[in-house]
Amino acid sequence: MTREALLNTAIMALLAAVPIIAHFTGNPFTITLATKVAILAMAAVGLNIVLGLGGLVSFGHAVFFGIGGYSMGILAHHAQLFIPIMEAPFLIDGTKSMPIIWLVAVITSALVALVIGALAIRTSGVYFIMITLAFGQMFYYFAISWPAYGGEDGLPIYVRNSFPGLNTLDPIQFFAITYVALGAALFLSARLARSRFGLALGATRQNAERVETVGVDAYRLRLVAFVISGAITGFAGALFADLNRFVAPTMFSWQMSGEFIVFIILGGIGRLFGPVVGAGLFILLEHFLGGVSDYWLIYVGAILLAVVLFARGGLIGALAGREVAHD
Amino acid sequence: MTDPILRTKGLTKSFGALKACNDVSLDLFPGEIHALIGPNGAGKSTLIKQIAGNMAPDSGEVWFDGSDVTHLDTVGRARRGLGRTFQISSxxxxxxxxxxxxxxxxxxxxxxxxxxxxxxxxxxxxxxxxxxxxxxxxxxxxxxxxxxxxxxxxxQLEVAVALTLKPKAFLMDEPMAGLGVEGSRNLTGFLDTLRHEAPILLVEHDMDAVFALADRISVLVYGEIIATGTGDEIRANRDVRTAYLGEEDVA
Incomplete structure (x- = not known):
């Protein structure tokens, strides 16, 4: 086992241990914090595929997070009011079932990622950042100005959605769902990085000309990566909405996109567990420093600066050393 | 006679008033090394880019393996079997x-x-x-x-990557650039055997290598091919001597 694999195992174990201990000591708030870490980490794991592996700095991943959130919100809203989403040409009812909501969230965010990606990936560098940001803002203002689903006020969902065989209202059981989802996203992302696709995508980050010279279309690789990435972040968005039992336009905001990027930089760009460590640290700081000062983000800024200047591989890089080229 | 693997017909490319490539027609036959030489700024890179698909010509055509590939991009041409190596390792x-x-x-x-x-x-x-x-x-x-x-x-690695493509023709942009005497000699020996696998269009500044390897040489000056022929013919060509080789280089 490499040092990084050991570290990753320890992180995963810690993320499970904290809420389990909290469960037995009767501390549900800590479980909620751990759940939040798992969900936000998953969103950033999705982003890390395009940002870390593909080298595309998407400043609009909140779009997919929000799409996931509103997929949950809209479906559950209709279910709790017993109003069908549409009646003609065929009947579509709302639902409170998590698996169906996740499926809708994943498919919708993948489709939106396909459209945004098809346009944005034609550009690169700063233009790519700007165009993804612009899409993010478009969705944000659209959500604000669409009164049917709460507009600016957001959309409350009164009872958490259901999962067959589990009581999702029990914090530790809901945590288990998000933990497994995060684990699955990490597993997929690890396999993807080592696959044929991953090798070629990683090469486009380093040298797109090289990839095209061996007859592989870099645009297609990036677009497919963007779709996979958006789908994972969308899934996380649906879970996040279920955690809060509330959906609001802020899920689409550029601050949200920025936070995902911050998680990745803190943890280590392109490192499998970078987003997990980054999200964990961010939530811890928010929790502890947020109590000390309203301006706690200043400290996050200082830490971010230190990481960028002194630990280019992020926390994972600082603890596990430079990335080993695989195999 | 066999058909050429690679052929350009009247390639022309201008940047403003500068004709970087003027009615360039050249061909590459199976089993040969065709070297392209010319002083700096002669338009070799512009020509290479048009052949590889990085740059669209203003007019003219590129034919590869029996079909017109003028409108294919780099990826398409690579898939058809054009193995390229770069001047600066890519x-x-x-x-x-x-x-x-x-x-x-x-x-x-x-x-x-x-x-x-x-x-x-x-x-x-x-x-x-x-x-x-x-x-x-x-x-x-x-x-x-x-x-x-x-x-x-x-x-060397650049050449190895091109080999894995099992190309129908190689397009090599200054493979000897920056190699020492020995490295240059080794690579020359290697390319000599490689030509039987797939022909090579070789852009090269190393004249020893060019004259040792090339079956034919084309000389590009100010975007035009002023001469094409065997090493001896090129050595003897008066235009080439004045335009490019310089009297003292010709032994």
Whole structure:
């Protein structure tokens, strides 16, 4: 086992241990914090595929997070009011079932990622950042100005959605769902990085000309990566909405996109567990420093600066050393 | 007579008032090395880019392996079997040497949309990759990070990646650039054998290598081909002597 694999195992174990201990000591708030870490980490794991592996700095991943959130919100809203989403040409009812909501969230965010990606990936560098940001803002203002689903006020969902065989209202059981989802996203992302696709995508980050010279279309690789990435972040968005039992336009905001990027930089760009460590640290700081000062983000800024200047591989890089080229 | 693998017909490209490429027609036949020489600024890079598909000509055509590829991009031409090496090494620097050649083998294989199986355990790709490394003499460096290679080794790796593509023709832009005397001699020997596998259009500044290798030489000056012929013919050509080689170079 490499040092990084050991570290990753320890992180995963810690993320499970904290809420389990909290469960037995009767501390549900800590479980909620751990759940939040798992969900936000998953969103950033999705982003890390395009940002870390593909080298595309998407400043609009909140779009997919929000799409996931509103997929949950809209479906559950209709279910709790017993109003069908549409009646003609065929009947579509709302639902409170998590698996169906996740499926809708994943498919919708993948489709939106396909459209945004098809346009944005034609550009690169700063233009790519700007165009993804612009899409993010478009969705944000659209959500604000669409009164049917709460507009600016957001959309409350009164009872958490259901999962067959589990009581999702029990914090530790809901945590288990998000933990497994995060684990699955990490597993997929690890396999993807080592696959044929991953090798070629990683090469486009380093040298797109090289990839095209061996007859592989870099645009297609990036677009497919963007779709996979958006789908994972969308899934996380649906879970996040279920955690809060509330959906609001802020899920689409550029601050949200920025936070995902911050998680990745803190943890280590392109490192499998970078987003997990980054999200964990961010939530811890928010929790502890947020109590000390309203301006706690200043400290996050200082830490971010230190990481960028002194630990280019992020926390994972600082603890596990430079990335080993695989195999 | 056999058909050429690669042929350009009247390629013309202007940048404003400057004609970087003026009615260039050249061809590459199976089994030969056709060298393209010319002083700096003669338009060699512009020509190479048009042949490889990086740049669209204002007029003229590029034919490859019996079909018109003028409107294909780099990817399309690479897929048809045009193996290119760059003047300045163009490699994935963070990857190992082996990963770079596996990428080449993957490009040739085509099945890049596979997301689950580890590529570095794919026996067939690894076999092809190792074979290519073996041929250029980089077997021992397989696990080295590409950024840690010497300049000469990067040149070798560049050729190895082109080999994994099993191309129908090679387009090599100054493969000897920056190589020492010995490296240059080794590569010359290697290219000499390679021509029987696929013909090579060779852009090169190293005149010893050009005259040792080329079956035919074309001389490009101010975007125009002023002469094409065997080494001896080019040496004897008066226009070439004044325009390019310089009297003192001609032995």
């Amino acid at each position: 490699l994935a620097m963070e990857y190992t040497v082996l990963q770079n050649v596996v990428l080449g083998a993957l490009g040739r294989d085509g099945g890049v949309m596979r997301f689950f199986k580890p590529v570095m355990k794919d026996k067939r790709l690894l076999e092809e990759a190792h074979a290519a490394l073996d041929r250029v003499g980089l077997t021992e460096q397989a696990a080295t990070r590409t950024a840690d290679l010497s300049h000469g080794q990067r040149r």
